[in-house]
Structures are given as C-alpha cells and as structure tokens.
Amino acid sequence: MKSKDQHISVLLNETIDALNVKPDGCYVDCTLGGGGHSEQIAGRLSDQGRLIGIDQDDYAIARAEKRLSSYPCRKDFVRDNFVHLPAILDALQISAVDGVVFDLGVSSFQFDQPERGFSYHHDGPLDMRMDRQQALTAADVVNTYSEQALKQVIFEYGEDKLAGRIARAIVSRRKTQPFRRTLDLADVIRDATPEKFRRKGHPAKKTFQALRIEVNGELRILTQAVKNAIDRTKPGGRICVITFHSLEDRQIKQLFNEQADPCICPPEFPVCVCGRKPTIKKITRKPIAPSAEEVQDNRRARSAKLRVAERLEREETKG
Known part of the structure; x- marks a missing residue:
C-alpha cells in the first residue's frame, strides 16, 4: 500500500518504453510531479545524458531533486509552467530534445x-x-x-x-x-x-x-504546450502524453491528427497542392489504457490514456 506522501506514476512502463530513451539523449519531463517518470528516464541515461524536469509546484521540485540525486545524468529542475518550454530550453541553451513526457494528472501527494x-x-x-x-x-x-x-x-x-x-x-x-x-x-x-x-x-x-x-488554466494552454514540445523535439524523438479526462484527450487527439495530416486540400483534389507537411507520425492509433491490474492497484489510473507521436524529419512530406 502506498504511503500518504507517495505518488504512483500511471502507465509508467508503457510511457518509458514508448519514449525509446537513448543513454546520451536529452529528455524533458514537463510534469515532474512525484518524479516517477523522471526517475525511470534518469535510470536509463548515462552521465552524458540530460534530464529537464518542469513543475509549477516548488514542493514537487524539492522532492524530485532529492529522489533523483543519485543518478549520474545531468539534471535541470525548473519551476515554471510547461507552456513556457521554448523559453526554458533557450535559457538552458538547448535547441532540441530527444523526447518529452506530459503526465497531466494531479500528483497523489497534492490530492x-x-x-x-x-x-x-x-x-x-x-x-x-x-x-x-x-x-x-x-x-x-x-x-x-x-x-x-x-x-x-x-x-x-x-x-x-x-x-x-x-x-x-x-x-x-x-x-x-x-x-x-x-x-x-x-x-x-x-x-x-x-x-x-x-x-x-x-x-x-x-x-x-x-x-x-x-x-x-489547464485546458487553455494544453494544445499550445504540446505543439511547442513537438516543435522542439528532434526527428525520431517521441512525445508521450498521458491524459485523465475526455477534455484533455480530445485536445491531444485533435492536435496529433492535425500535425500528422495537415493537408487542407479539398477531398476531390487528386494530389496535395497546399504544401502543408506533417510534423509527426502517430505511434498510437488508439490511446493506450492501463491494464486491469494497474487499475486495481491504483484507482486513479482508471481514466488514464496514453498517446504517443514521433517527430518526423522536417523536410519529410506527406505520403
């Protein structure tokens, strides 16, 4: 049984597997929370790898710094809203990253x-x-x-x-x-x-x-925040988003659809002439849901959905 101050990360294995962590890569956990996803990422990084953890909650930052202190990778913890990811990366002099995670649920310790x-x-x-x-x-x-x-x-x-x-x-x-x-x-x-x-x-x-x-202001910034993450992810890098209710999932589904198939040509056109190119390919056609065992162990997981996209080469065209 979890203690009062313990947060159980939802869809943890599925998310980390989908992220395809490279030992020397650079990864962002946009919702640091209890540090569960960050710890799994840090455990797969070498001393040349880098982890950036973002959270608005100063208590979450302090918890994560302590929890991840023994891992050898470079770690940057930033107290900010994840919609500011471009400015955060600019301040750290990072042009692009190898993967980004969003876990949109409220941490158990906050509840x-x-x-x-x-x-x-x-x-x-x-x-x-x-x-x-x-x-x-x-x-x-x-x-x-x-x-x-x-x-x-x-x-x-x-x-x-x-x-x-x-x-x-x-x-x-x-x-x-x-x-x-x-x-x-x-x-x-x-x-x-x-x-x-x-x-x-x-x-x-x-x-x-x-x-x-x-x-x-969670829903007002969500689409822009995930779009920012797509823009700052390297080709081949993954963007993993865990949602907990239909309003969040609807936004992510729509954004991924638009980014994967941005063509606005009329259906009757035989070929695309609008010139809009996809920025991602969807790794999950349908969202990944928690197993029955996970839901039994953690009731807060029951509404969770994981969607994953991979950044395409910037010059890659639709087709």
Whole structure:
C-alpha cells in the first residue's frame, strides 16, 4: 500500500518504453510531479545524458531533486509552467530534445495534502493552485464569478449536467457566508444534488475538477504546450502524453491528427497542392489504457490514456 506522501506514476512502463530513451539523449519531463517518470528516464541515461524536469509546484521540485540525486545524468529542475518550454530550453541553451513526457494528472501527494485544497474528501482551504505563487484560488472563483460564469465552468470543465443547479446553490449560499473550506463547498454541492445522482459517485467530483482546471488554466494552454514540445523535439524523438479526462484527450487527439495530416486540400483534389507537411507520425492509433491490474492497484489510473507521436524529419512530406 502506498504511503500518504507517495505518488504512483500511471502507465509508467508503457510511457518509458514508448519514449525509446537513448543513454546520451536529452529528455524533458514537463510534469515532474512525484518524479516517477523522471526517475525511470534518469535510470536509463548515462552521465552524458540530460534530464529537464518542469513543475509549477516548488514542493514537487524539492522532492524530485532529492529522489533523483543519485543518478549520474545531468539534471535541470525548473519551476515554471510547461507552456513556457521554448523559453526554458533557450535559457538552458538547448535547441532540441530527444523526447518529452506530459503526465497531466494531479500528483497523489497534492490530492492527499488537505492544505492544497484539491480534495473533496479532506477539509482544507479552498486553494487548488498548482503554482502557489499565483494569485487566483478556487475560493476566488466560487466567491466572485457570476452565476452564469460558474455554470459555464462547471458544465464545460466538469461536464456536469447539474451545472446550473450547483452554480445557483453556490451563489445563494455565498450571499450570507463566503466559501473558505473544501468540505464546506462539497456539502453545498451534495445538498444541491438529487439523491439519484449521488449514487453515481461523489457529487462534488466534477465541480472540483472544473474548479481545478479553471484555477490553473489547464485546458487553455494544453494544445499550445504540446505543439511547442513537438516543435522542439528532434526527428525520431517521441512525445508521450498521458491524459485523465475526455477534455484533455480530445485536445491531444485533435492536435496529433492535425500535425500528422495537415493537408487542407479539398477531398476531390487528386494530389496535395497546399504544401502543408506533417510534423509527426502517430505511434498510437488508439490511446493506450492501463491494464486491469494497474487499475486495481491504483484507482486513479482508471481514466488514464496514453498517446504517443514521433517527430518526423522536417523536410519529410506527406505520403
């Protein structure tokens, strides 16, 4: 059984196998988190290899530095948002890398620390910031957004049909008492949820997911961040992306499709004349899902999907 502070990396073996780590290569873990993927990469690198780990969470950076200290490869840990990958690589004087990993799930240690405010199971401040230096918190969202804006966030990012009902309940309650604690919000959501819907899982799950996505701007930057990674990966290098809900997976699927087949010529044209060339080939036609054994050992893996693409030669044409 994992300890409270242990993070179990999802689809770990599948991701590292797909990455095709070269001992002297340079690799980026854009979501350092608990350091599980980074440790497996570092273990395959020689002292000539290089690992760059990126995370917004200073606690994650400190954990990873300690966890990976014994590995001989060169290591650079950067506290930043992964959408800034081009600037990060420029600062490190790296033009291109051999592979990039994105594990878009929230780390277990973040969920399990009540003071981070991610969980509807633990009482804590209504925070949810990945980057604790940013200003916007979940409390700001639930206490200041209009009812319509809250409804839109919960419906779009939580995919919750009860978004309107939940938004009304939040706005009604905050008129007399602003929200400060996670369980306080979870209780209001539960009370606003009809009994028949409660049997399908914790009624606060979708709203908490939506608030986390809104606070951290996760979906607004995702496509650009992965496109940046494609642009800065060497030909033959791999880009591995693990998603945990349909909104993320949809963006990655669409981006990979567009990058693998960018032609915009009308279907009736016998040959391509638009001149758009693919930047990747898809290694996974369908996403890789966790095994039944992994899901049994780690329930947080049950919704995970892994998509993998390989960077093409820049002059390679479609066909």
